[in-house]
Amino acid sequence: MKRRFFIRQTAGMVVLVSGIVAAVSYLRQFFPRRAGEKRKITLDDPQLYPVDTYTFLRDHNMFVYRDHEGVKAVSAVCTHLGCILEKSTDGFSCPCHGSYYNEKGEVLSGPAPRDLPWYKVGITADGRLVIDPGEIVDADDKYLIA
Amino acid sequence: MKDTQGKTGEGITRQKDPERISPARVVTRNFFLHIHAPRVHVHSMKPAYTFGLGIILGFLFLIMVFTGVILMIYYSPSVEMAYQSVKDIVYVVPGGRIIRNMHRWASQGMVIVVFLHLVRVFYTGSYLGGRSLNWVIGVVLLMITLLSNFSGYLLPWDQLSYWAVTIGSNIAASARELTDMLGVTNSFDPGGFIKKLLIGGETVGQPALSRFFALHVIFLPVTTLVLMGVHFWRIRQDGGLSRPLEYAEDRGGKNKWYAWPVLMWTELALLIGVVAVILLIALLADAPLLEQANPSYPENPAKSPWYFLGIQELVSYSAFAGGLLIPLLYLIFLFSIPYVDREDHHVGTWFSGKEGLKLTGIAAGSTVFLVLLQLFVMIRYGWLRDWFPEISQVFVMLLNPATITAVFFIVAAEVVRSRTSSTRMAALTLFTCTFVALLIFTAVGIWFRGPNWEFYWSPGQWPVQ
Numbered sequence: 059m060k061r062r063f064f065i066r067q068t069a070g071m072v073v074l075v076s077g078i079v080a081a082v083s084y085l086r087q088f089f090p091r092r093a094g095e096k097r098k099i100t101l102d103d104p105q106l107y108p109v110d111t112y113t114f115l116r117d118h119n120m121f122v123y124r125d126h127e128g129v130k131a132v133s134a135v136c137t138h139l140g141c142i143l144e145k146s147t148d149g150f151s152c153p154c155h156g157s158y159y160n161e162k163g164e165v166l167s168g169p170a171p172r173d174l175p176w177y178k179v180g181i182t183a184d185g186r187l188v189i190d191p192g193e194i195v196d197a198d199d200k201y202l203i204a
Numbered sequence: 205m206k207d208t209q210g211k212t213g214e215g216i217t218r219q220k221d222p223e224r225i226s227p228a229r230v231v232t233r234n235f236f237l238h239i240h241a242p243r244v245h246v247h248s249m250k251p252a253y254t255f256g257l258g259i260i261l262g263f264l265f266l267i268m269v270f271t272g273v274i275l276m277i278y279y280s281p282s283v284e285m286a287y288q289s290v291k292d293i294v295y296v297v298p299g300g301r302i303i304r305n306m307h308r309w310a311s312q313g314m315v316i317v318v319f320l321h322l323v324r325v326f327y328t329g330s331y332l333g334g335r336s337l338n339w340v341i342g343v344v345l346l347m348i349t350l351l352s353n354f355s356g357y358l359l360p361w362d363q364l365s366y367w368a369v370t371i372g373s374n375i376a377a378s379a380r381e382l383t384d385m386l387g388v389t390n391s392f393d394p395g396g397f398i399k400k401l402l403i404g405g406e407t408v409g410q411p412a413l414s415r416f417f418a419l420h421v422i423f424l425p426v427t428t429l430v431l432m433g434v435h436f437w438r439i440r441q442d443g444g445l446s447r448p449l450e451y452a453e454d455r456g457g458k459n460k461w462y463a464w465p466v467l468m469w470t471e472l473a474l475l476i477g478v479v480a481v482i483l484l485i486a487l488l489a490d491a492p493l494l495e496q497a498n499p500s501y502p503e504n505p506a507k508s509p510w511y512f513l514g515i516q517e518l519v520s521y522s523a524f525a526g527g528l529l530i531p532l533l534y535l536i537f538l539f540s541i542p543y544v545d546r547e548d549h550h551v552g553t554w555f556s557g558k559e560g561l562k563l564t565g566i567a568a569g570s571t572v573f574l575v576l577l578q579l580f581v582m583i584r585y586g587w588l589r590d591w592f593p594e595i596s597q598v599f600v601m602l603l604n605p606a607t608i609t610a611v612f613f614i615v616a617a618e619v620v621r622s623r624t625s626s627t628r629m630a631a632l633t634l635f636t637c638t639f640v641a642l643l644i645f646t647a648v649g650i651w652f653r654g655p656n657w658e659f660y661w662s663p664g665q666w667p668v669q
Contacts, residue, residue: 088401088404089400089401090404090405090411114500116500117500119499119500134500138374138519138523139370139371139374139375139378139519139523140370140371140373140374140407141367141370141371141502141506142499142500142501142502151656152656153502153503153504153505153506153655153656154367154371154502154504154505154506154657155516155519155520155657156520156656156657156658165589166589166593167586167589167590167593168520168589169519169520169521169522169523169600171378171380171381171384171522171523171524171597171600171601172384
């Protein structure tokens with residue numbers, strides 16, 4: 059009886075453990091390693107962006123703002139449900155559920171839960187703008203053009 | 205029992221000469237006809253009791269499978285080619301337009317009929333008398349029907365597809381509103397987890413399309429098929445369709461009919477009818493196909509499929525409350541009905557009699573009043589954030605027409621329960637309230653919301669863009 063008990067227990071454990079391993083490795087397949095990675099974006103010469111204007115980058119869903127001092131970049135993705143914002147006269151408005159942000163990206167009305175993130179702006183050795191969506195900065199931080 | 209055994213190899217198709225064997229054996233010897241018991245209660249045959257909604261759903265699903273296979277042959281699930289291949293189906297494949305139309309309209313039909321079926325089963329108390337498991341399976345099938353529909357929406361890769369799924373996947377991620385508030389999103393992020401599982405990344409792209417394709421053509425249909433089998437089988441296990449207690453006694457087969465041939469032929473006629481109706485609609489109305497998906501310009505307004513516009517109206521108050529909390533509570537409510545309400549004597553009677561009908565009327569009326577009142581205030585005077593611009597996100601999340609309405613409903617159901625000391629009456633109240641509210645929110649989302657989700661009496665008033 060004792061031996062039978064031992065074999066049964068061992069067999070049970072083996073089935074359980076291999077079952078768990080199989081299930082976990084199966085489910086692991088649904089989560090790719092490199093999904094959603096935030097890569098740096100290299101743009102053009104900062105002088106190409108019009109002054110005192112929010113320029114929409116259609117491939118990256120961001121606005122780049124330039125004035126006589128420098129350049130900054132803000133996300134154009136609504137923090138509510140991910141629609142793309144439109145620039146209005148004094149802020150950003152979301153066409154999907156009517157959230158409204160001011161020019162600093164702060165929520166003024168609507169269901170948006172968070173303010174818009176501003177991204178770190180830098181420059182490459184050959185003088186082109188680089189935006190790093192992985193690094194969030196303050197709304198007033200600019201990359202100063204010397 | 206002996207004569208239910210067919211000879212080897214005879215069981216799968218119909219016998220050559222059914223007239224020679226008894227009607228009961230025709231059914232029991234045939235795999236497909238065995239969907240019914242050999243004899244069915246007279247009460248189950250009354251058209252005004254079931255309206256045949258369950259079997260219509262089965263037939264619509266058949267249409268989905270048949271047309272879906274053809275679409276699948278020509279469709280290619282890649283971001284570059286999806287839109288063009290759907291266009292080819294419409295403009296190049298012979299009859300492709302009709303097939304696609306049928307697929308689309310049958311799917312919309314399924315959504316409508318699945319809700320009607322839910323309503324029928326609830327108001328006749330058909331989850332009672334030991335039918336709780338089948339009710340639960342039914343609710344799961346309802347969810348799968350909606351999911352199948354939703355996953356199918358992404359496949360054409362047009363503007364509707366892209367933005368509906370962007371919004372949908374972000375609703376799934378909106379648990380982040382709660383985790384952000386608690387400040388734990390970096391270590392514990394169930395919202396992001398579900399979103400990643402669903403669309404395989406942060407934004408909708410090729411991984412999302414591949415995943416939705418797999419869900420739509422394999423996982424969900426197969427699950428539906430299996431659960432449908434169990435759903436039908438449970439009806440027999442539970443002693444046939446529900447009926448009032450006075451019909452319960454067994455009168456030695458006097459109050460039962462043979463399923464073959466009358467019921468079977470009626471159902472075949474119904475199948476032909478369903479196909480004819482869908483075919484007719486498909487000939488008259490084309491399934492919409494918008495412009496190709498453009499990830500930097502949402503439609504304005506960006507509306508999901510019509511049956512999700514109730515939820516979209518709710519998420520326009522708060523993504524977390526409207527998109528997760530309320531739907532989750534609603535599902536918990538649906539699942540728990542047969543386990544909370546066990547008053548089996550109410551089985552099989554529409555609205556459980558006059559008292560229940562009256563209560564249903566009152567509940568529906570007060571829901572219309574309550575919801576419209578809040579919508580009026582919101583549209584005319586704005587809501588919390590318009591009154592107190594500095595207000596914390598917690599209040600935006602927890603105090604809005606969706607949550608306030610839900611609290612009212614729960615209180616109302618509890619009041620009814622303590623006054624009538626009947627869980628069935630409480631369930632009738634809560635079901636009616638939630639369903640009417642769902643209808644109102646959906647109607648508002650469909651007809652009264654325009655650009656930037658603002659209120660308009662009709663699309664004619666929308667500003668020209």
